[in-house]
Amino acid sequence: MSGADLTRGGSDINSRRNDAVRWVFFACAALSILTTFAIALVLIEGSIDFFGDVSIVEFFTTTEWSPIIQPRSYGILPLIWGTLIITVGSALVAIPVGTATAIYLSEYASSRVRSIVKPTLEILAGIPTIVYGFFALSFITPRLQGVFPQTGTFNAAAGAIVVGVMIIPMVSSLSEDAMSAVPDSLREAAYGLGATEYEVSTQVVVPASISGVLASYVLAISRAIGETMAVTLAAGMSPNITFNPLEPIQTMTAYMVQVGISDVSVGSIGYQSLFAVGMTLFVLTLSMNVFSMWVRSRYREEYQ
Amino acid sequence: MSTDTGSESPFASAGDVDRKHLIGRVFVGMCFLSTLVGIVALGLLLADVAYESWGWVTWEFLTYPPSRTIENYLPGGRGAGIFPALIGSILLIALTAIFTVFLGVGAAVYLEEYAPDSRFTSFIEANISNLAGVPSIVYGLLGLAIFVRAFQLGSSLIAGALTLTLLILPIVIVSAQESLRAVPDSQRRAAYGVGATQWEVIRDVVLPSAMPGIMTGTILALSRAIGETAPILMVGAATSMFTAPYSLTGPFSAMPMQIFDWARLPQDDFQHVAAAGIVVLLTVLLAMNAVAIYIRHRFETQL
Numbered sequence: 001m002s003g004a005d006l007t008r009g010g011s012d013i014n015s016r017r018n019d020a021v022r023w024v025f026f027a028c029a030a031l032s033i034l035t036t037f038a039i040a041l042v043l044i045e046g047s048i049d050f051f052g053d054v055s056i057v058e059f060f061t062t063t064e065w066s067p068i069i070q071p072r073s074y075g076i077l078p079l080i081w082g083t084l085i086i087t088v089g090s091a092l093v094a095i096p097v098g099t100a101t102a103i104y105l106s107e108y109a110s111s112r113v114r115s116i117v118k119p120t121l122e123i124l125a126g127i128p129t130i131v132y133g134f135f136a137l138s139f140i141t142p143r144l145q146g147v148f149p150q151t152g153t154f155n156a157a158a159g160a161i162v163v164g165v166m167i168i169p170m171v172s173s174l175s176e177d178a179m180s181a182v183p184d185s186l187r188e189a190a191y192g193l194g195a196t197e198y199e200v201s202t203q204v205v206v207p208a209s210i211s212g213v214l215a216s217y218v219l220a221i222s223r224a225i226g227e228t229m230a231v232t233l234a235a236g237m238s239p240n241i242t243f244n245p246l247e248p249i250q251t252m253t254a255y256m257v258q259v260g261i262s263d264v265s266v267g268s269i270g271y272q273s274l275f276a277v278g279m280t281l282f283v284l285t286l287s288m289n290v291f292s293m294w295v296r297s298r299y300r301e302e303y304q
Numbered sequence: 305m306s307t308d309t310g311s312e313s314p315f316a317s318a319g320d321v322d323r324k325h326l327i328g329r330v331f332v333g334m335c336f337l338s339t340l341v342g343i344v345a346l347g348l349l350l351a352d353v354a355y356e357s358w359g360w361v362t363w364e365f366l367t368y369p370p371s372r373t374i375e376n377y378l379p380g381g382r383g384a385g386i387f388p389a390l391i392g393s394i395l396l397i398a399l400t401a402i403f404t405v406f407l408g409v410g411a412a413v414y415l416e417e418y419a420p421d422s423r424f425t426s427f428i429e430a431n432i433s434n435l436a437g438v439p440s441i442v443y444g445l446l447g448l449a450i451f452v453r454a455f456q457l458g459s460s461l462i463a464g465a466l467t468l469t470l471l472i473l474p475i476v477i478v479s480a481q482e483s484l485r486a487v488p489d490s491q492r493r494a495a496y497g498v499g500a501t502q503w504e505v506i507r508d509v510v511l512p513s514a515m516p517g518i519m520t521g522t523i524l525a526l527s528r529a530i531g532e533t534a535p536i537l538m539v540g541a542a543t544s545m546f547t548a549p550y551s552l553t554g555p556f557s558a559m560p561m562q563i564f565d566w567a568r569l570p571q572d573d574f575q576h577v578a579a580a581g582i583v584v585l586l587t588v589l590l591a592m593n594a595v596a597i598y599i600r601h602r603f604e605t606q607l
Contacts, residue, residue, distance in 0.1 A: 014501050021503045022418050028410030029419070032432050032477070035470050039442060042449040100338030108332055109339075121342045128531025128589070130560045131353070131582050134567050138575050139352045165345045172342065194316070198328035219437070226439025228534040229560070233567055253441050253534070260444070260537045266453070274538075278445045282438065289437035 043282055046275020053269055059276065065239040065250075068259060068270035076280060078239035082156070082249035083281075086231050089160025089245065090167060090224045095217055097164075098171025102213070105172070106179035107201045118173065125169040133233025136162040141234070144246070154236025154248035162234055163227050167220040174219065178212020179205050211296050218292035222285045228253035252281045353586070356579035365580055366390065369546040370562060374573040377580075386581050389562035391548040392461070392541075393588070396558055397530050399465035400472070405522055407469065408476030409511075412518075415477070416484040417506055436474040443471040444538025452539055459540025461549050461556040467535050472525040479521025483514040516603035520596045527592040531585065533560035559585045 051059070054074045062075030101121070105114050136158040144158060145151045182205050190204045206213065236248030237258050250258075255277055264270040316324075364383040371377065371384035411432075419425040447467030457463040487510050495505040511518075536558055543565035545557035559581060566578035 018501050018503050021506075022414075025410045025414035025418055028407050029414040029428055029477075031407060032411065032428060032435060032473065035435060035446075035473070036431055038450055039438065039446050042446055043442075046445075046449065097338045097341045100335040101342060104332070104335035104339045108335060117339060117343065120346065124342055124346050126528065126589070126593070127349070128533070128560055128585065130531065130533045130563050130567075131349070131586070134563065134575075134578055134582060135349045135352055137567060138356055138579070139348065165342070168342045168345075196324050196328050198324070198331045201331070222437060226441065228439070228441045229564065233564070253439065256441050256445075257534065257537060260540075261543060274445060275449075278442055282442050285437060285439055286434065289434060293433075 039282065043275055043279040046272055047279045050269070050272035050276040053272070054276075063241055065255070067273040068262065068264055072269070074273070076252075076277065078241050079250055079252045079255050079277065080280070081241045082235065082239065082254070083225055083251040085156045085245065085249055086160050086163055086227070086235060086251055087221055087224045089156065090164035091217070091221055093161055093164025094167045094171050094220055094224075098168045098216075098220070099175055099213065101168065101172040102175035102179055103201050103206070105176045107197065107205060118176070121169045121172055124166065125173075127166075129166065129227060129229040130233070132162045132166050132230040136230060136234030148246055151246040152236070152248050154234065154238070155246045156235050156242075156249045157245040159231045159235030159249075159251075160245065162230050163224050166227070166230065167223050170220040170223060171216050174216035175209070175213045178209035178216070181212070182208045211298070215292045215296040218288055218295060222288035222292065225288070226253065226281065226285050227251075228257060232257045252277050256281075353579050353582050356576055357583045360576045360580035361583050366584065370544050370566075374571060374577070377573075377577055386559060386562055386584055388545040388548045389557045389559045389581075390584060390588075392545065392556040393530055393558040393560075393585075395461055395549060396465055396468065396536070396556065397526055399462065399552070400468045400529055401522070401526055403465065403469040404472060404476050404525065405518075408473055408522065409480050409518055411473070411477045412480035412484055413506060413511075416481050417502070417510065432474045432477055436478070439534075440471055440532055441534040441538060443467055444535035446470065447535060447539040457553065459542075459555055460553045462552045464536045464539050464541055464556060464558070467539050468529045468532060471532065471535055472529050475525045475528070476522050479525070480514070480518045483517025483521065484510060486517060487513045516599050520600045523592055523596040523599070527589050527596070530558075530589060530592070531560055533558075533564055537561060537564075559588070 059074055059076055061077070062073065063077045064073035064075050065078045066073050105117060109117065140158040140161055141151065141153065141155060144155065151157070186204055186208060187200050190200045195204070231251045232254040235251065235254065237250050237254055238248040239250040239255070240247060242249065256274055259270055259274050360377065365377065365385035367387050368383040368385040369388050370386065371382070375381045376384035415425065415429065444467065447463060447470070451457050451463035451466050452459055491509050491513065492505055495509045500508070541561045542555055542557040543561050545555065549556040563578050563581040563585065566574050566581060
């Protein structure tokens with residue numbers, strides 16, 4: 001291609017071509033909006049079909065879930081319970097570990113250590129989730145069985161631990177960014193008052209970066225809710241309301257996988273239930289993502 | 305500070321100082337140990353996969369279709385492996401790459417170079433960041449309803465690739481936007497100064513300059529897509545295929561699906577086969593990352 005054409009002969013053609021190109025690019029950007037509408041439409045349409053046959057009250061209040069096997073029952077609570085166990089369990093792993101990691105990297109580690117540790121942790125985020133599922137089955141569950149012999153092959157604890165490890169980098173990386181953004185003048189002021197490094201970290205840096213830290217928690221939790229393959233492999237496919245983390249459970253996503261790999265015919269109630277569960281999952285994660293954005297803007301501290 | 309001693313003397317006593325130092329050291333220790341948790345977990349995961357797969361990744365494993373009998377995977381068996389899924393994954397990612405580059409770069413160019421500073425533009429941008437947070441399995445439902453059912457593409461390679469494209473598009477758009485933003489305005493003005501139209505400026509100045517960054521971001525997004533299982537599972541990828549996919553509209557499998565299938569089998573020996581599959585998957589993923597890093601380093605000096 002020759003660079004800019006200096007002879008402005010066909011400026012009419014040029015401007016028309018410019019407009020055409022502009023519209024092509026606009027179409028690409030507008031595709032993202034189309035995608036959002038398509039997701040909403042697909043989920044709503046499928047759910048309407050489902051709720052034509054199943055009462056919405058039964059869906060959200062009863063505790064038996066079995067839309068593809070007789071006797072059929074349509075209470076989503078066991079799936080929500082399973083998702084909740086995984087989410088809470090993984091948050092218990094990832095939030096303390098991730099926050100402490102962020103504090104270490106931002107306040108204590110030398111820049112050399114940081115430049116090695118941060119990318120290493122981000123590798124965790126790049127590993128396919130199916131690999132985490134395998135790791136839970138082949139490593140974590142046998143170790144759990146060593147300590148608690150009654151642990152099932154599929155159990156909620158292994159799923160929660162492995163999802164927790166998976167979302168550590170989300171918490172640590174985003175929190176570290178927020179902590180590093182706290183200006184040094186605040187730290188120096190605190191040191192000037194005689195504060196120790198510990199006091200500066202916990203009473204100056206963490207409060208000053210709290211919006212970013214909280215936003216990272218919400219995002220990580222949202223990721224845990226939507227996580228699919230690791231929990232399917234590790235925690236099993238038994239919709240089950242239990243307080244015992246050593247028993248198998250089923251999350252909303254794991255149920256969707258179960259339907260996906262079985263030959264459920266299009267239009268059957270099992271097929272429609274996919275969309276009702278997908279809708280519940282989508283609404284849950286979307287509201288968490290919006291909440292995370294709101295937290296970040298609501299509590300943002302402005303530093304010059 | 306909350307550790308106010310409350311005494312009349314403004315100075316801390318020696319005991320207070322010692323106590324504070326102890327708390328400080330314990331705190332650093334805990335933070336350091338937490339940092340190790342992630343690293344140790346990564347090490348354990350890789351070691352576990354390496355240990356389980358030891359001796360199972362053979363030439364036969366790469367070149368044969370899967371088998372239901374474990375003996376076929378062992379030396380002296382008839383040979384069994386991951387070949388159809390490996391080819392399926394490569395074709396899937398190649399197709400996804402083609403769609404993603406056009407759509408992702410197009411959207412990024414519009415947002416960075418053309419879009420007016422309007423509410424509609426910021427709506428598009430907020431929408432893109434929201435899409436990035438949608439669980440991948442929901443994209444699978446989208447693909448199932450739109451590509452497989454409405455467009456009648458069936459559970460085909462092309463339906464899988466289109467679904468993965470929509471999934472990674474938000475990441476690609478955001479990273480391409482960053483690369484475009486990094487092109488200095490002086491270059492654009494210089495081109496306009498010699499009479500180039502906006503399209504010529506973009507085509508001949510902005511895009512060539514931003515290309516390394518765009519490529520890096522795209523390859524990293526694709527390396528995420530190659531490990532995705534849930535969306536292609538919903539679209540209807542086969543858990544096991546015995547021949548490599550032969551057409552864009554035909555059935556397909558991919559490495560994560562095959563690994564999922566092996567990992568679910570009750571026989572313990574299949575753990576080794578699943579681990580061997582993971583080694584192949586991670587190797588491909590690592591190679592893609594290496595290419596991305598190479599491109600970044602190769603072109604970094606020229607900016």
